[in-house]
Amino acid sequence: MAKIRKAYFCQGCGYESAKWLGRCPSCGEWNTFVEELVTKDSGVGGAGALSFLPQGNAKPLPVDSISIAPEPRMTLGSGEVDRILGGGLVPGSMVLIGGEPGIGKSTLALQLALKNPLLKTLYVSGEESAQQIKLRADRLGGSGKGCYILSETLLENILAHAQELKPNLIVVDSIQTLASKRIESSPGSVSQIRDCAATLLKYAKETGTPVFVIGHITKDGVIAGPKVLEHIVDVVMQFEGDSQHVYRILRSTKNRFGATSELGIFEMTGAGLREVSNPSEILITHRQEPLSGVAIAASIDGVRPFLIEIQALVSTAVYGTPQRSTTGFDIRRLNMLLAVLEKRAGFQLASKDVFLNIAGGLKVSDPAIDLAVAVAVLSSNLDMPIPAGCCFAAEVGLSGEVRPVARIDQRISEAEKLGFKKIYASAYNQKGLKTPGSIEVVFAGKIEEMLHKLLK
16 A cells, blocks of 8 residues: 655755755755655555565676677767767767747757657647647648657656557657656656656666656746756757757757767758858958958867857946946956956057847857957957958967967868968967967067057
8 A cells, every 4th residue: 555745855955864954965055945745655564574685676787797788879860969978879868958938949959859750759848739839840841751749748658659559769858747646746846856856767778768858947947856867867868049049059969879079050941950060150240341340260169169259349438337237258258358458458448338239149168269259359449450361269368378279170170261361379278289270370478569460
């Protein structure tokens, strides 16, 4: 007979407590404990009936005697997604996709199901009806012959349909809407998410069917539910971007079958998500004449190099208190660069308003764009356009030194491929640098030396 008891669970990490606590002793968050009903099957015989004899067929093996074989991969028809997964989807794996509301998670999942008619896909939605999904499918296009739609939230019914249909891929949208009969709490609770995810993982491993799971995120930007959800799955992918812009970035934060340094860039259109094979050509604006306050930075995100456009505007502070505003760039790092330019290069920027924007709605944390930010700010302050065909790849230190950056060869090759004639880099990157082709590399060790070579 099943026993029902009450317990308190932390909504942040899943910590269980017999009483309500104001602060979670595991993750340190405040006011995250919620009361839930827990169903537990009563065992027969009590603790004395425990047996320490092996119950399964698994045996400890020496590591030298274990044979390995390459994992077979299932292609999803999307070059960006296949590359992020490490070459394709591994059978029996479980993939979690998280992102903000309206970013395109459901569109990406449905598009993968529609673009692969050879794969029998079971698309399970707990948020939309079959008619709503059909309207989106007509807009996205694709044959859809192998895509089966199921609007269901009860986990037992979903697994029953999966056993009958025997699909090649299961998509669940979303894990926070599922509920199991074994748990008395409401859908989205810690115990429901943990139990449903573990059951889906067990089904995936036993049948060899890969499962795509979509997860909501909290206001802090992390996937809602217990942290154990990210430990259960094999791959965790984050869908990033701004709903006001058309570009989306899909990056992997965990991958048991590949690297976590890959990322894919998509463009949101009326017909769904379009893969961007060369983001540098799209993120850079092609102008007829050079403008002040615009600099091109050679950045790398993961293992993928691309060039981005830095836009800066410097004006006199109207109300006496200067403003500092950034979009896609850390405002604290901007304040640091402004202090370096004033202290080391002699530019008076303390009484100026400074606005900085990364074109395309991207959020960049690569320190190699420091030099491009500093040059864009000075270009706007002096109202002097940067010479055409120039880009920058270097970090700026507090002492005014131009510091080296990693993988300078890839940055130079990307700039050369897009037709740039000159790239400015740190003098400390000269050691071991391969001979560039048609592009000229200008080296400098100090920020003032770099500006002198640029503005001479």
